[in-house]
Amino acid sequence: MKFSVTVTLKKDVLDPQGKVVQNTLTDLGMSLENIRQGKYFEIEVDSKDGLKAEKNIDQMCKKLLVNLIIEDYKINKL
Amino acid sequence: MKSSVIVFPGSNCDRDIASALEKMQFKNQMIWHKETKLPKSDLIVLPGGFSYGDYLRSGAIAGKSLIIDEVIKAANDGCLILGICNGFQILTETGLLKGTLLKNKNLKFINKDIQIKVLNNETKFSNKYKKDEILRINIAHNEGNFFTDNNHLNLLKENDLIAFKYCDEKGNISDQSNPNGSLENIAGIYNSKKNILGMMPHPERMVDKLISNTDGVNLFSSLLN
Numbered sequence: 395m396k397f398s399v400t401v402t403l404k405k406d407v408l409d410p411q412g413k414v415v416q417n418t419l420t421d422l423g424m425s426l427e428n429i430r431q432g433k434y435f436e437i438e439v440d441s442k443d444g445l446k447a448e449k450n451i452d453q454m455c456k457k458l459l460v461n462l463i464i465e466d467y468k469i470n471k472l
Numbered sequence: 473m474k475s476s477v478i479v480f481p482g483s484n485c486d487r488d489i490a491s492a493l494e495k496m497q498f499k500n501q502m503i504w505h506k507e508t509k510l511p512k513s514d515l516i517v518l519p520g521g522f523s524y525g526d527y528l529r530s531g532a533i534a535g536k537s538l539i540i541d542e543v544i545k546a547a548n549d550g551c552l553i554l555g556i557c558n559g560f561q562i563l564t565e566t567g568l569l570k571g572t573l574l575k576n577k578n579l580k581f582i583n584k585d586i587q588i589k590v591l592n593n594e595t596k597f598s599n600k601y602k603k604d605e606i607l608r609i610n611i612a613h614n615e616g617n618f619f620t621d622n623n624h625l626n627l628l629k630e631n632d633l634i635a636f637k638y639c640d641e642k643g644n645i646s647d648q649s650n651p652n653g654s655l656e657n658i659a660g661i662y663n664s665k666k667n668i669l670g671m672m673p674h675p676e677r678m679v680d681k682l683i684s685n686t687d688g689v690n691l692f693s694s695l696l697n
Contacts, residue, residue: 411579
């Protein structure tokens, strides 16, 4: 079973990398309102129980992949 | 006084802190991160560097290494813990200190001597300094921009847990004297029991006039006091 995890900075946390990317895109003539940079993981687990597997992924996020003080995350089944 | 310096793959200030500790007459041991037993120590130091190449987040992987369980146990038993630079980042990742270190606001790696002010001189780490003493000290980091939530910030203020703030030569604490965008110029904090100090500046680099100054000496002599 394969899942994706998308990690993004919380709304009120400054994202200087995103800001620089945004400025550069604007310089390139692209029209955009806002951009936030994040991280993306693809995780494969050996499981037949979707719910259990998702709980397992959730634990991985909480234990290591995500810093809950500054980041939000979304899990999707692929 | 017995000290242990934890060494991770990618630590690069471990020798500097060891030599500073030995110069100050600590009996020091180097402990590899894969060890599961810590020798009896009065002080544990998490040194600066780039543990695990800063993969995932600075300090995130080191914060889950085998020896860390022992460090957490020792910390809960009241052992003194000092995290410098990457060591501070590791402390926040273990949860021993709250808050986190974001990328520097200007996105640049900053390596320079700056000033910090001693806000609390009544701790095991700072009792040899004067209150509001200004120290000239080196910083060298890419992620030193301290951030935390309002509740924690208020707790830090109300309980005098802010160790150091970035300031200018005259001691003014302002945006101009803030090198990395840290919340309220915070350069170092204590936990609520004040037995854990995390700081971005490098006191171990300021113990010898030959290469810098001696503004870091009193941090170590405070510990011996």
